[in-house]
Amino acid sequence: MSDETTETTGSTPEGGNGIPGPRLRRLKINKFRNVRPTELVFDEEWNVLLGKNGTGKTTLLELIAATIRGDLEAFEGVDYDLEAELSFGAVDVKWSVKNAEPSAVPERVAGLPAIVHSAKRRFHAELFAPDLGNRTFIGDDRGIDGLHGTRAISPAGGSALFAVMVLLGYHASSKEHWFRKAARAASRSADVLRFDEILTHFQRISPNENMTLSTDVTGRSLASPELVQAFGDSIWSADERISVEHTNLPFLRRFVDLCGFANASLHFELLKRTTFEDDIYALYGRPSFLFRRKNGDELREQHLSFGQKRLLSFLYYLTLSNPVVADELVDGLHYDWISACVEACEGRQKFFASQNPLLVDHMGFETRESVKSRFIRCSLDGDEMVWENFTDEEADDFFVAYRTGIQAVSEVLRQKGLW
Structure with missing residues (x-):
């Protein structure tokens, strides 16, 4: 699906003024709560979480939204080690963040007493932009390293990704258009929240x-x-x-x-x-x-x-919000309204969790690969939450049934034991 402007809500998929909305490509969970280590690949358009109640669908939606915002303060007190790949139009960002080990080494600043800084997190990011080439940033709670080893910025609200995007403009200060695009794209990313199943x-x-x-x-x-x-x-x-x-x-x-x-x-x-x-x-x-x-x-x-x-x-x-992160969107909505909401999301990356088949029946599939990346199955193995894309065999089995039958997506998922 293209990134052309849509009129349905009066906004553009880019988030207004031609600023590219972020796209989450990949999320690797090395450590997070009671989740089994996993690597999830996301589709450009549809991403649907399937699973019974209590398998962590809402938790995963919250993690996805926080990852897009770069806001790891949302999980303060949680032991985590995460890696993510995102894109802002032509700008690609890879970052990793994890709980930091307390430092016992005093830090000395000219004219000030030596202090011991116990960081809550360590941050590493790699960024590529056509006008800038590759850049690497490291940092912690205090900020991210800038030019010549200087501490360039303190992440607002702990939002590391926001800081990286602003640093994109900082490094390209001689190119004003990059600074404006970076700041506006980062600000747009900060608006991504989970649309919940109630009336928040x-x-x-x-x-x-x-x-x-x-x-x-x-x-x-x-x-x-x-x-x-x-x-x-x-x-x-x-x-x-x-x-x-x-x-x-x-x-x-x-x-x-x-x-x-x-x-x-x-x-x-x-x-x-x-x-x-x-x-x-x-x-x-x-x-x-x-x-x-x-x-x-x-x-x-x-x-x-x-x-x-x-x-x-x-x-x-x-x-x-762009992308769209929505929990049980269909609750309380007439079928025509569900269709209108899906239409209004066109051109955006979407992350949905739904127990209602009316939502997934709006999906379409052109390739086996799209099946694999568009579904994330959530389940329990003892006390461990398991989040995973479909296997190659499951994706192939679903795609054959979908293309050869005259059935709704939800019916194929249930018949194949995938939902």
Whole structure:
């Protein structure tokens, strides 16, 4: 599937502005909780986790999302040794990270007393970019080594991959376009979270102060670029309330069409107004929706059904997260809505865990190799969790049945004992 722009949610597979979304190619687990050491290979498009409850599907989704973010603080206190391969368009990154052994060697800095630094993790990365060639970085909690042995940066929030991508710009400071691409691609990577099976993401767009729109470049906005663009210059107005209609928000427009509403609007309240050197800076939050039925009735987001809430939050999630990492996406969704969600994910790498066959029946296969990389079977062997791609024999057996029969994907998986 191509990386062409898709209109379904008003965003691009690259994450906006032509910035390549990250792709996770490979994950090697040498040590992580009670998981048997394994090496997983991922497909460019579909990646589906199969297995019974309690086999670690959610844990693996969380690990995948954290790996793409480069955020190993998500597993603080866990003994781990991990290796990963990712790509950001033409930029390839290989990194490894593991718990560090405490150092007893004092570190001396000119003018300061000697200190002993007990790092929590050791980090190693290899990066290739067409304009830069190969680069190697090593580091720990304090940061990653830069030019001439200097400590170039401290990873924000422990996000080692984010630091590597910014260092890509640091090493190419004479090429401004690389710095901008690196920073924006790394920022996009940091947005990848697991879309869970309940309504956690719906709470992110419910009336609270977690999602904000800010005119202050130093402020932390949890709103998507699509949302910021839709409100445009109105966020500079410092009005008590700003609004945008669904026709100007692709994700909300899609939701209105799927649910059969007449129209909808999104509103933000002014939280803070400050003035600096005659410029007014505004911070908006407490988002709220107003939906109107075709008979004129109005309702707020809290009045939506469970399925409608999941649909709305997933369509908004797609404006932020690329790749897509979703747990039990089909819960509460009508079949047509499932199809619409899958269509909206087109052009992105997807990681799904689902007990419902309605999701996997949207998959298609052109080669035996795609079968092997698109499924990850999760099982238990005693107290050990086992995560693995299909074997060559299993992939071949499935592909023959899939191509010669007139059966849904889920039926073939069950008949072959693969699900």
